[in-house]
Amino acid sequence: MAPDDNYLELSTPNGDTIKVLKKAHPQARRLRLTVTSSGARLSYPEGTHPAQVYAFLRKHVDWLERKLDELQLDGSGPPPLKPGATTLIPLRGETTQLFWCESVYPAITLQEEGIVLLLPNAHSQRSLPAARGLLRSFLEAQIRRDVSRLMSRYIGDIGLGPNGVRVKPLKSLWGSLDTRDIMTLDLALALAPPAALKYVVIHELCHLRIRNHSPRYWALVASLYPDWKEQRDWLREKGHALKAELARLIGV
Structure with a gap:
């Protein structure tokens, strides 16, 4: 921490x-306030x-408070994941419970009542790294499915497909396509609505x-998904909170 x-x-x-x-930047030309x-x-x-710095901040205090509320954050960020404590998390756009249970071997299961983490010493802080690893694997499996x-x-409609799909946490993007036609998707999308x-x-x-x-590109997107603007706007409004929740769960 700074x-x-x-x-x-x-x-x-x-x-x-x-x-x-x-933070001062040698190439900055103006004051800039961001919320992530x-x-x-x-x-x-x-x-x-x-x-001057403080006056700028005071001028934008209402905007800052509103944005932090939208992200469900305060100045210290989201609450940490606590071993043994049942908590609510988003999964595919719906709220579900996350439970911790004692087990000889680590595992994670999706049951009717929620997600169950099975871990040795499930109520000990020592179980946290294993829990994060299980959650990361579980969320990636959800996305890949x-x-x-x-x-x-949709590949048939487009006539082309990617040469591979990678799933990992992304800081700002939701997806990308590189020059080798490999698609990368943000792991936080496992928490978002389908x-x-x-x-x-x-x-x-x-x-x-x-x-x-x-315009030709967006026309192609619209031909496959007429409601694309609604989903883009949803990600712009709620996306930061999802990324914060992912960081809470897997520690990135």
């Missing part, structure tokens, strides 16, 4: 305190007077035909 002098503490009209990471799954961050040109179904549905995953997969599949975001 030293405390790298943070500014800002009091909100509601009496709460928000911690904002501040990691919290609030303020960047500014080198040589900016501290009073859904992606397999989507591929079988419609959002469908949009991202179709988005990347269409790039196999058209490598830009021209």
